[in-house]
Amino acid sequence: MLNRREVLKRSAAILGAGIGWEYLGRPKPRFRLGACDWSIGPRLNPQTFDIARKIGLQGLQVSYNTNKDEAGLSNPETLNAIREASTRTGIKIAGLAIGELNRVPYKSEARTEEWVWKSVDAAKALGASVILLAFFGNGELRDDPAGQKEVIERLKRVAPHAERQKITLGIESYLSARDHLKIIDAVGSKAIKVYYDSRNSADAGHDIYEEIPLLGKDLICELHMKENGFRLGEGTIDWPRVAMLLKKVGYQGWMQIEGATPQGADVVECYQHNRRYLETIFPFS
Secondary structure, three states: OOOOOHHHHHHHHHHHOOOOOHOOOOOOOOOOEEEEEEHHHOOOOOOHHHHHHHHHHOOEEEOOOOOOOOOOOHHHHHHHHHHHHHHHHOOOEEEEEEHHHHOOOOOOHHHHHHHHHHHHHHHHHHOEEEEEEEEEEEHHOOOOHHHHHHHHHHHHHHHHHHHHHHEEEEEEEOOOOOHHHHHHHOOOOOOOOEEEHHHHHHOOOOOHHHHHHHHHHHHHHEEEEOOOOOOOOOOOOOOHHHHHOOOOOHEEEEEEEEOOOOOOOOHHHHHHHHHHHHHHHHHHH
């Protein structure tokens, strides 16, 4: 008869081998909860995993690089430090993000193509499956057909690499769901999806309760859960309705809390509130 320690070791081995939760007599978790490293602590820093553990999160969305370290996770020492922090704390690497594309636009700066290409390799090495590509600030795509066209051409070049590594590149921007669909269709790759942020879409004037069903589970790769300047449940987004729509379309995967912190408030306390709030409307395990 196996003792408790042997059972736990065998369970971990089963999950690590990808055999599945069903083998253990329980369904695979449908929703998993993390946070963006830039929202709760230093970006691309092992210490942020400790903050995530204190909050009670399951994972952390890690910045691929920073303005002071553009090589970021392409540096083996940095990648290993992040991997070790995840192992030490038990906080999963829930995905990567290239927020630096807001400063150095993917639509116009040549070196960003190398960032995106190498981020695919970093994600693969860390066991993450989604990379957020940000299109805000200098990288804004609204009213920029030339910029959108260039992004499409660059995504066409990197998409086969992402497909081979089984990595998804998620576009996050102020564009409407329909405009995102035009980009995805033009690229023509299953590796390109939408990184959906209800707050961003609402702020841009889009109907999020129409967009979520339009995109559905097949085109939403991951989610940001955000209220600018408010804790979740205290802003204007109808989160129970969002939850209902996500369940209805069959979305499964990670959602990352971003922002949702009033000015001057304690980040850990706010994120503990945000976590508890989301736990009332989503089943996490």
